[in-house]
Amino acid sequence: MRITQGCFSFLPDLTDEQIRDQVEYILSREWAVGIEFTDEPHPRNTYWEMWGHPMFDLKDAKGAMMELDECRKAHGDAYIRINAFDSTRGWETVMMSFIVNRPSREPTFRSWRQEVDGRSIRYTHEMVG
């Protein structure tokens, strides 16, 4: 099942040139670029593994693209995303996040329905395969 999280995830996968242009946009807004990866794309798993430090003082997208290449080399069969962090006071949050790498075979999710407290229903989603 194709995982749809963050920006652009309903579009076809971004090419490296498109990723570079997005990073240029991030840098033009003076946001920090962070690279994260995981093998567990469950929507509740918000904390992915960090690849190196967030890059706060880049001038050119090439620096981030080099790190992305390194990360792909090491975790080519994992999900990798690029986060843009705005450190200005009042925001201090991720402004943009998009997936830049997917495993060859993506997992699916199964929904569990459970009756509790009489007629109330609880749902949970389990990652399978």
Add this chain to the structure above:
Amino acid sequence: MTSRAGGCLPPAPPEGIFETEKGWVMDDAAPVTVDLKAEYESSGVREILDELDRELIGLAPVKERIRETAALLLVDRARRQMGLAHETPTLHMSFTGNPGTGKTTVALKMAGLLHRLGYVRKGHLVSVTRDDLVGQYIGHTAPKTKEVLKKAMGGVLFIDEAYYLYKPDNERDYGQEAIEILLQVMENNRDDLVVIMAGYADRMDRFFAANPGFRSRIAHHIEFPDYSDEELERISAAMLAGQGYVMDAGGRTAMTEYVRLRREQPHFANARSIRNALDRARLRQANRLFSGAGVVDAKTLSTITEADIRASRVFSGGLDIDGSRRKDLP
């Protein structure tokens, strides 16, 4: 099959050139001619070279070399536009010269020049020394060097006193690791950054002799000569003017003598020595005014007099850093 017979097509414009509201523009296809003079004007190269001429006193051979380099890059760019060349030329440089001869300042201008010509994308200058590249323990150097390289991407990496990277007496020195990463990036990322290595001439020569990899990857060697006495005097006047001060006639005479004496003394660093001397002269001027009359006018506040410069230790034999002179006294 559709008809491709001629006759109904409008006359073709000159190949690769189109007229728009903004005038004649060239598209990506190879143009027929390139007007080098117009390119020189429109790319802003002229502006940078004029700035260099105006702001830097002396350094005639350096300016000449930069003008030559600019011409080479301009022609090379024209050749690429015409499809005559495809390779990015090697742009890594070495600046050799004594301290205080303007290497960093020129590197900053060089970054601007390369940016205007489109050889680097962003045109910023990242200035580093050994400490920024080499780590303190095993496994510390590579991430540190890569961090610096990432920041320098799209601009110019200026390595001051580059010969400190290589310490021949210690084969386990981590500098070697930084050198290897640098060499790799200088080769593989020629489109992304330009490396300028700077330092004293003799030590840089030894550094290049011991690391032939750098020698072959650096195309432009620019030598920075020492300033003449007359140039240093003009520099001192320009520095003071920049801070809103002037020297009176007595001050100028004292400065002339100061430059002559200072050159003979150890640790002479050209323009940097002059800047430090002027900083101290301003300190003395402030003290003189403060301990003297209580009421001062604008002219007094911004004039450096003979007394402010004459009080320097340079006139009484100079600094005695290692205390050797005292021992010689009877």
